[in-house]
Amino acid sequence: MSTLILALAAGAVIGLSLGALGGGGSVLAVPALIYLLGLTPVAATTAGLLIVALTSATALSSHASDGHVRWGTGLLFAAAGIGPAMLGSALAVHLPERALQAAFAMTAAVAAIRMLRPEGEGDATGKTRPGHVAAAGAGLGTVTGVLGVGGGFLAVPALVGVLGLQMREAVGTSLLVITVNSLAALGMRGGTVGRLDWAVIAPFAGAAVLGAWDGRRLASKAKGTSLQHVFALALLAVAAVMLIDAVV
Numbered sequence: 490m491s492t493l494i495l496a497l498a499a500g501a502v503i504g505l506s507l508g509a510l511g512g513g514g515s516v517l518a519v520p521a522l523i524y525l526l527g528l529t530p531v532a533a534t535t536a537g538l539l540i541v542a543l544t545s546a547t548a549l550s551s552h553a554s555d556g557h558v559r560w561g562t563g564l565l566f567a568a569a570g571i572g573p574a575m576l577g578s579a580l581a582v583h584l585p586e587r588a589l590q591a592a593f594a595m596t597a598a599v600a601a602i603r604m605l606r607p608e609g610e611g612d613a614t615g616k617t618r619p620g621h622v623a624a625a626g627a628g629l630g631t632v633t634g635v636l637g638v639g640g641g642f643l644a645v646p647a648l649v650g651v652l653g654l655q656m657r658e659a660v661g662t663s664l665l666v667i668t669v670n671s672l673a674a675l676g677m678r679g680g681t682v683g684r685l686d687w688a689v690i691a692p693f694a695g696a697a698v699l700g701a702w703d704g705r706r707l708a709s710k711a712k713g714t715s716l717q718h719v720f721a722l723a724l725l726a727v728a729a730v731m732l733i734d735a736v737v
Contacts, residue, residue: 493692495525500693504544504700506720516597516638518697520727523590526689530586530593534637535678536685538578540694541638542671545664548701552661562652563662566644567669569623570630577634578674582681584635587735593636594731597724603646604721625651629666634674641667 499521506517518540522533552558581589625647632638641663648659675682 492526492689496689496693497696499525500540500696501700503540504547504697504702505704516600516724517727518693519593519637520597520731522689522693524730526686526693528686528689530589531582532681532685534581534589534593534635535675535681536690536693537637538633538671538675538678539682539685539690540697542668542675543694544697544701545641545667545671547698548704549661549664549668551702552664555657555661557657557661558665559654559658559662560665562648562654563665564669565623566626566629566648566652566662567666569626570628570633570666570670571673573627573630574634574670574674575677577631577636578677579634581635581637582678589636590731591735593638594728594735596632596636596638597728597731600643601721601725601728603643604724605718626666630670630673633667633670634677637674 499518503518503521518537519530519533522528522536523530528536549558584592625643629643629647632643641660644663644666645656645659648654648662649656654662
């Protein structure tokens with residue numbers, strides 16, 4: 490199969506997931522770039538940040554038009570993660586590739602397990618607790634910066650369980666957080682962006698953006714928990730393969 494077709498197919502899957510679930514899809518972007526398209530872990534995490542930023546911004550506009558974004562809470566959450574995202578991004582380029590790959594695999598496994606657990610709804614008030622927002626935002630920013638993932642699998646549970654948002658609002662608001670954190674982390678890797686293989690990255694990103702629009706429509710028709718569980722099982726298998734490859 491040609492590289493172009495692989496890039497288009499992988500990008501479409503990541504976009505569908507991000508648009509439908511508000512997170513998780515970006516965790517598959519890095520392994521796809523490494524194993525299907527031959528990028529190094531460092532290059533893959535940089536490309537992942539770019540793809541996640543573009544795709545999340547696209548999905549965000551759709552959720553915002555439906556009134557499912559809490560802008561104040563999302564911006565506060567994102568602001569707490571900007572510094573850690575930038576520091577994590579600067580650190581990532583100096584980590585050994587096997588260590589970066591193993592850390593990514595473990596994070597993907599946590600994401601899959603978290604997605605398999607039943608999700609509770611937030612309270613109707615959606616009260617913002619600044620201390621909790623800052624702590625959760627900083628942790629999410631670090632994960633985004635180091636591993637090149639959006640972190641929606643962490644943001645959505647935090648927005649629901651810690652901040653009391655309803656699930657639809659948490660999904661939409663998480664996309665705002667992901668977009669801001671990804672752009673902040675990407676800013677620290679400006680010197681590496683120019684060295685990316687754009688013949689691979691451009692079609693991948695384009696397919697992901699288009700997939701995000703379709704994912705939003707899919708979410709309105711399919712049962713959310715079913716989509717999440719299927720994706721989580723696939724992600725768990727990917728995490729196992731990556732971890733074995735990193736340690737063997």
